[in-house]
Amino acid sequence: MVRVFLLLAKLLIRCISSGRDFALKLYRAQRSGDLRKLFHATVLGLAGSILLVASLMVAGANPVSAISQLLTGSVGSASAISGTIREMTPLLILGVSVFLALKAGLFNIGAEGQFLVGSCFAAATMLAVGGPLGVVLGVLVGAISGGLWALPAGYIKAFRNGHEVITTIMLNNIAVNLTKWLVSGPFKGEKAVSATTATLPINSQLTPLIKIGQFELPQAVVVGILLTVGVGYWLTKTTSGYELRAAGANPTAAEFAGVKTKQVTVKAMFLSGSIAGIAGALQIAQFEHRFYDGSSVGYGFDALGVALLAGGNPYGLFASSFLFGALNKGGTSLMGLGIDKGITTMVLAIVIIIFAAIKYRQRGGQND
Amino acid sequence: MIDLIKQCITMSIPLVLIALAGFFSERGGVINIGLEGKTLLACFFAVAFSSRFGPGMGLCLTIVATSLVSLLHWLLTQVYRMDHIISGMAINLLAAGATSFFKFKFAPDGLDDAHSPPKMLLYALGIIAPALLWWLSHKTRFGLQHRSAGSDPDKARLLGINPQGIRFMGLIGTGVLCALAGSLLIAETPQFTDGMTSGRGYIALAALILGGWRPVNAGLACLLFGAASALQIQYNGQYIPSEAWKSLPYLVTLLAIAGFLGRNRTPAGLGKP
Numbered sequence: 001m002v003r004v005f006l007l008l009a010k011l012l013i014r015c016i017s018s019g020r021d022f023a024l025k026l027y028r029a030q031r032s033g034d035l036r037k038l039f040h041a042t043v044l045g046l047a048g049s050i051l052l053v054a055s056l057m058v059a060g061a062n063p064v065s066a067i068s069q070l071l072t073g074s075v076g077s078a079s080a081i082s083g084t085i086r087e088m089t090p091l092l093i094l095g096v097s098v099f100l101a102l103k104a105g106l107f108n109i110g111a112e113g114q115f116l117v118g119s120c121f122a123a124a125t126m127l128a129v130g131g132p133l134g135v136v137l138g139v140l141v142g143a144i145s146g147g148l149w150a151l152p153a154g155y156i157k158a159f160r161n162g163h164e165v166i167t168t169i170m171l172n173n174i175a176v177n178l179t180k181w182l183v184s185g186p187f188k189g190e191k192a193v194s195a196t197t198a199t200l201p202i203n204s205q206l207t208p209l210i211k212i213g214q215f216e217l218p219q220a221v222v223v224g225i226l227l228t229v230g231v232g233y234w235l236t237k238t239t240s241g242y243e244l245r246a247a248g249a250n251p252t253a254a255e256f257a258g259v260k261t262k263q264v265t266v267k268a269m270f271l272s273g274s275i276a277g278i279a280g281a282l283q284i285a286q287f288e289h290r291f292y293d294g295s296s297v298g299y300g301f302d303a304l305g306v307a308l309l310a311g312g313n314p315y316g317l318f319a320s321s322f323l324f325g326a327l328n329k330g331g332t333s334l335m336g337l338g339i340d341k342g343i344t345t346m347v348l349a350i351v352i353i354i355f356a357a358i359k360y361r362q363r364g365g366q367n368d
Numbered sequence: 369m370i371d372l373i374k375q376c377i378t379m380s381i382p383l384v385l386i387a388l389a390g391f392f393s394e395r396g397g398v399i400n401i402g403l404e405g406k407t408l409l410a411c412f413f414a415v416a417f418s419s420r421f422g423p424g425m426g427l428c429l430t431i432v433a434t435s436l437v438s439l440l441h442w443l444l445t446q447v448y449r450m451d452h453i454i455s456g457m458a459i460n461l462l463a464a465g466a467t468s469f470f471k472f473k474f475a476p477d478g479l480d481d482a483h484s485p486p487k488m489l490l491y492a493l494g495i496i497a498p499a500l501l502w503w504l505s506h507k508t509r510f511g512l513q514h515r516s517a518g519s520d521p522d523k524a525r526l527l528g529i530n531p532q533g534i535r536f537m538g539l540i541g542t543g544v545l546c547a548l549a550g551s552l553l554i555a556e557t558p559q560f561t562d563g564m565t566s567g568r569g570y571i572a573l574a575a576l577i578l579g580g581w582r583p584v585n586a587g588l589a590c591l592l593f594g595a596a597s598a599l600q601i602q603y604n605g606q607y608i609p610s611e612a613w614k615s616l617p618y619l620v621t622l623l624a625i626a627g628f629l630g631r632n633r634t635p636a637g638l639g640k641p
Contacts, residue, residue, distance in 0.1 A: 016537075016540065020533055020536045020537070023439075023442075023443075023447070023536060024530070024532060024533055024536075040448065044448075055466070055469060055470070058470070058473065059469060059470065059472075059473050060473070107453050109401075109453075109457070152622065152626075156622075156625060156626045160625070160626045160627050161627075162625035162626055162627070163625070163634070165399075165401065165453050166573070166574075166577060166621075166625055167622060167625055167626075169401075169570050169573070170570075170574060170618040170619075170621050170622045170625075171618075171622070173567060173570060173614075173615070173618045174615045174618050174619060174622075177611035177612070177614045177615040178611065178615070180611050181609050181611035181612070185609075301457065301460075301461070304454075304457060305457075305461075308454060339469075340468055340469045340471070340472065341468070342464070342465040342466065342467070342468030342469030342470075342471075343465065343469050344465070345461055345462075345464055345465025345468070345469075346461075346462055346465035346466055346469060347465075348461060348465070349458045349459075349461035349462035349465060350462070352454065352457075352458045352461070353444065353450070353455070353458045353462075356450045356451060356454040356455070356458070357444065357448040357450050361448070361449045361450065361451075
């Protein structure tokens with residue numbers, strides 16, 4: 001009995017290791033060859049598309065009608081485009097936030113938490129002050145609170161050598177609990193039944209900047225565009241922006257060139273958090289008009305994808321946030337066909353994988 | 369009191385399994401943000417397979433399927449050399465999307481008792497796993513090679529070890545343990561729901577870090593976190609708001625990363641090719 005078991009175990013290990021040998025062959029094969037990037041883009045793209053189409057077929061949906069519904073639901077009409085822009089707005093601003101951190105060599109997974117903290121405190125400020133002044137103060141408070149929420153991660157990264165991804169994940173979870181406690185206690189609206197603040201007065205709700213028929217252009221997206229251009233200018237045309245990029249690209253070289261990399265890291269994290277906080281505040285003022293528990297639906301995580309797809313160019317953020325917004329909006333309209341929204345999340349994941357496998361590769365190690 | 373201990377075990381054993389799954393990949397040098405997604409997929413597989421093939425076969429198939437997903441992570445980080453954090457996030461996204469999309473097709477109903485995964489076996493495995501992993505990583509050839517690949521992949525190469533090959537095995541280990549954790553979660557709540565892991569992957573990662581990437585200590589950290597959530601359920605915001613209880617593991621981990629609780633024990637080769 002024992003002998004049979006051992007034999008089986010040996011056989012299993014043999015199987016697994018021959019699988020490993022095959023995989024390693026694959027690994028060596030891809031390490032050589034000039035058309036590697038193009039080849040992999042094609043292979044991964046094909047594999048991704050096959051996976052998606054197969055998923056749709058297995059779930060019993062018609063891929064063609066699903067794709068056309070996705071298009072009409074996201075860019076097919078004026079109201080659909082407005083919906084896409086609405087989805088795009090927080091993603092654009094959060095994308096700028098993550099992009100800025102990425103340029104400093106930091107993965108700000110914490111945009112989600114900074115967004116939540118920023119929007120929670122901004123909502124409280126807007127309610128307390130009221131009117132247009134309240135909105136301005138609210139955005140300011142959102143920026144400061146978001147920045148402060150990111151600060152521990154920057155400090156631990158710079159002076160304590162702790163990875164910012166782990167610390168920001170921890171801060172995200174603390175932010176979820178903190179804001180939940182705030183809106184079910186101190187910030188809870190007087191007549192509210194669930195965990196939510198009161199609704200903003202009409203005069204502190206931002207109106208759309210342009211409204212033609214069904215089409216609406218919110219003010220928040222304009223702020224987002226200005227922020228993108230501003231951050232793009234700051235990063236490329238000013239000394240401090242250059243220092244930030246230098247610290248991100250090669251910290252050791254930057255240190256020798258006289259850049260105080262530790263301070264730059266902390267500053268980048270604070271700025272990134274502030275922008276995420278602004279995104280939260282504008283989301284409240286323009287769209288939600290109140291803060292409630294669970295009001296972010298993973299915008300912060302999508303923002304990482306938005307920033308990655310922008311591929312080092314700030315103006316790429318417009319395209320990538322529009323793509324993500326369109327997929328979110330179109331995904332909701334797929335519900336009408338009885339197709340779960342999960343498929344658009346899968347599309348996003350596959351797009352990120354393909355893009356990152358080509359663009360964000362590590363160097364070093366064997367044969368390099 | 370008995371209730372409290374029982375609650376503590378139910379809360380902490382899945383965490384132990386996920387944290388050790390993280391140990392398998394992180395100690396070999398692969399940063400694993402994707403634990404959450406892998407466990408979620410394991411939950412899904414557990415319902416989908418167990419309802420068709422029964423508990424035993426279902427568990428085996430869950431292990432195989434989750435290991436394959438874990439090997440996707442190997443493919444992305446080691447062959448395509450994608451950034452480890454991006455690949456982990458992408459796997460989380462893929463898992464959340466795919467499980468939500470296929471839920472109605474493959475896992476619409478809860479499992480009845482006859483099809484539920486073997487709960488006692490899984491708990492027993494979860495209890496002995498830290499000791500087993502300690503033995504594996506300190507007393508066997510594989511364990512030493514595995515830790516060397518995580519500590520300094522370049523030196524490991526000079527000694528004739530292929531870090532990529534070792535990590536292949538390590539990530540299979542991650543898949544197996546995630547599968548066990550997912551099956552255990554399904555054994556407790558037999559219905560699959562979207563995002564049913566509810567951040568356990570991240571708490572387990574926190575426990576792994578708090579335990580200094582050592583299996584027994586990580587297990588103890590999980591027990592601590594499990595006890596905290598058991599107390600939170602037991603007293604449900606009576607003395608301290610329940611949100612404060614829930615934040616406790618994250619806060620402690622934040623302090624640990626900042627180096628306020630002993631020295632930083634991050635494997636030196638973490639995330640290196």
